[in-house]
Amino acid sequence: MNLIIKSATILDLKSKHNGSTHDILIENGIITQIASTIENPNNYDTISYENLHVSQGWFDSSVSLGEPGFEERETIENGLKTAAKSGFTAIAVNPNANPIADSKADIAFLKSNAFGNAVDLYPIGALTTKSESVDLAELFDMKNAGAVAFGDYQKSIDNPNLLKIALLYASNFGGLVLSFPQENKIAGKGIVNEGHNSTRLGLKGIPSLAEELQVARDLFLLEYTQGKLHIPTISTAKSVQLIREAKQKGLNVSCSVAIHNILLSDDELEEFDTNYKILPPLRTKNDCEAIVAGLQDGTIDMITSDHNPIDVEHKKVEFDNAMYGTIGLETAFGALQTVLSTEKVIELLTAGKERFGIEASQIAVGQIANLTLFNPKGNYTFTEKHIHSTSKNSAFLGKKLNGTVYGIVHNHQKIDSI
Structure with a gap:
């Protein structure tokens, strides 16, 4: 999997890039570059969303x-x-x-x-x-x-x-x-x-x-x-x-x-x-x-x-x-x-992995791409149309929620939520 994530604000307390906005280059499932701007000569897929944030x-x-x-x-x-x-x-x-x-x-x-x-x-x-x-x-x-x-x-x-x-x-x-x-x-x-x-x-x-x-x-x-x-x-x-x-x-x-x-x-x-x-x-x-x-x-x-x-x-x-x-x-x-x-x-x-014996990766060059993409801004009312589960028994039906999940990048795959 090769792709470039464009203009993403990084939220990762373990990363030296925490709080900064950068492009992220992923090649063969590994983060190979994090920089303010990354060119795309190989015509990799790009990810670009409004107010894009990325975390572990x-x-x-x-x-x-x-x-x-x-x-x-x-x-x-x-x-x-x-x-x-x-x-x-x-x-x-x-x-x-x-x-x-x-x-x-x-x-x-x-x-x-x-x-x-x-x-x-x-x-x-x-x-x-x-x-x-x-x-x-x-x-x-x-x-x-x-x-x-x-x-x-x-x-x-x-x-x-x-x-x-x-x-x-x-x-x-x-x-x-x-x-x-x-x-x-x-x-x-x-x-x-x-x-x-x-x-x-x-x-x-x-x-x-x-x-x-x-x-x-x-x-x-x-x-x-x-x-x-x-x-x-x-x-x-x-x-x-x-x-x-x-x-x-x-x-x-x-x-x-x-x-x-x-x-x-x-x-x-x-x-x-x-x-x-x-x-x-x-x-x-x-x-x-x-x-x-x-x-x-x-x-x-x-x-x-x-x-x-x-x-x-x-x-x-x-x-x-x-x-x-x-x-x-x-x-x-x-x-x-x-x-x-x-x-x-x-x-x-992102907490709890270590307690359950699961290795946590950070957003850094050389690390496996294990990322969540989201926008913390905006609000909406949660309804059944937002449910992906087979069952619909949600305690939050009709509640106002804040922010949007864009998807994940993990295991050499990109899954979109929208």
Whole structure:
């Protein structure tokens, strides 16, 4: 792949060109020149967009795809195309298809079906067999097959000894353990955040305590084992504080937050729209503010779209019976831009790779071209016409978003979004 990117403002904290506007020459998939003006004697393809900005390729640490088993929700092929058109060059895929990805054969299936794509797929293996929280899965075998971490998607480990053993075992080979933050006995049959809105609307609530107890327990286990823990999709102010204190103690812990939990509160539940039935649930505006503060001070390591396609038969039903989940790849950039600066948005969208054992490239001569192209200016209302996913269950339908993704350049391929 040979091409020239014209007049692009580079946003890459690791690059000496950060903040400058340059042409970028890519030959055979490698950045070979960065200069104020680059001639084109070989008649290479050129990329030129209004207010073009370029960054390292974006990474999402929590994406669900339906295949195998739930192809009506999303296939691997279309899911990777959606990621590319949304600006992502790498995604970590949750083990929640059917069968659950809990063996080296399952990991190999995901890797082989994504081979040759513009977007890199990194499988997360199930922590326990069939994600049933009874026996540890084949962690070491899955790591050797290409799994970058281990966790049971949106299923917490009720048995603390099982998580203790997992942290100890995985530390032998540097494995990253994910633990979903919910104490199920406290959560009970709740389906939304417990508070004023749940009471007023007559919906069973999940108290913040259910998350915070689990986070506190897991941090105690981490301190005991000296393992390597990632807590995905935290949602409460107290969780942020607990993790902040754990990091101050030097524990090897990281965490993420779903973009919808940054911007949306349980005030959205007024119309009983099942697109807002999400796990962890939408919390209060105070929680949203605490999460933003945690992003600003570095307590929260990364953001995720927590992209989870759900077919219409499991969403267009009564609120109590609807499945949890929202798609989020398509709205990740535009939504974040409504609450954070462009520089902070790009920092967060490119964070997390190292934690998941993924090599990050910088925008520099001699580096592989792994780039996202975008325009941070302009706004629009998000509608179904902007959705690339097979499923349409977006919590951001009808919301104003800022900025436009132009596409990606990665793996010797250029994918356009517009």
